[in-house]
Amino acid sequence: MTPAERLKGLETFVAVADAGSFTAAADRLNLTNSAVGKAIARLEGRLKRPLFDRTTRKLEMTDAGNVFYKVCVRVLDELEAAERLLAHDHIAPSGRLRVDMPATFGRMHAVRSLLAFAEQYPQVQPHVSFTDRFVDPVEDGLDVVVRIGGSDTWPAALCYQHLGDEELVFCASPAYVARHGAPATLEALLGHDAILYGRADGSTSPWLIKDGELPLARQHVKSRIVLGQAEAQVTAVEMGLGIAQLATWLVEQQLRDGSLVKILPELATSGLPLYLVWQRSRQHAPKVTALIAHFAQTLTIRPAAADAPGALAPQPVAPA
Secondary structure, eight states: OOHHHHHTTHHHHHHHHHHSSHHHHHHHHTOOHHHHHHHHHHHHHHHTSOOEEOSSSSOEEOHHHHHHHHHHHHHHHHHHHHHHHHHOSSOOOOEEEEEEEOHHHIIIIIHHHHHHHHHHOTTEEEEEEEOOSOOOTTTTTOSEEEEESOOSOOOTTEEEEEEEEEEEEEEEOHHHHHHHOOOOSHHHHTTSOBEEEBOTTSOBOOEEEOOTTSOOEEEOOOOSEEESSHHHHHHHHHTTSOBEEEEHHHHHHHHHHTSSEEESGGGOEEEEEEEEEEEGGGTTSHHHHHHHHHHHHHOOSSOHHHHTTTOOOOEEOSOO
């Protein structure tokens, strides 16, 4: 079988998977239902695997279909990018753009930047997922990934850009402070009710303490309540259940409107880094280049008030 023959039916298969039906895919491709059905049947015959489950009311992909879909999308996207790159040196960003971002930070901040990008480039069709798990941009067929956390050693197949670090502050509600008083020292803070972030394995994240000239320390404290979701932590603090160490990007509105107040602001410290990650093989695609530049200019992890003194400006770490 020649390479050209292997490509037959891939676009039709992806169209059916995206549309969720043969009829909708036929409309998109300007084909008849019969032509679409025959193309899928030929592809399944060649692969010797069913790609769709036709026994359910709703057309669904089989396990084999899901695996094959990811590969097909990656192949078609790379072919499109190569054709556009060769067609013209200065082409407008266009086409499908797959982006993944952290669930909470993405919903609260990053998606606004992405939607502004989509408005600026109407020929781009963003497909955005929100996950907190580890993702492999190559394996998952992603163009650009936004991540909080990670290391500065990424696989050779990836490029990345550091956009700064979180600022962590201790917060409480005015009602909690009225009942329990505001701790004036680190020692007093450690005696207060603590609202901690909990992981799925049952462990809790320690507080990060930067006290004066002393090195950064990880302080394990006794919890009042443990929550495995950042916005739930904020709610518990707002309700006056205790003190939490939170990223300023998460509570900037509450700090601004006074529903939360900083505790011992001199203990503010840097938290996790914010990274953009993308596939090295796709970095010259106009849609990827444009989004990276847009995020670098518009995506921040600290509120504006905290950016002035000592904030980290975006610093490219790998060549684009």
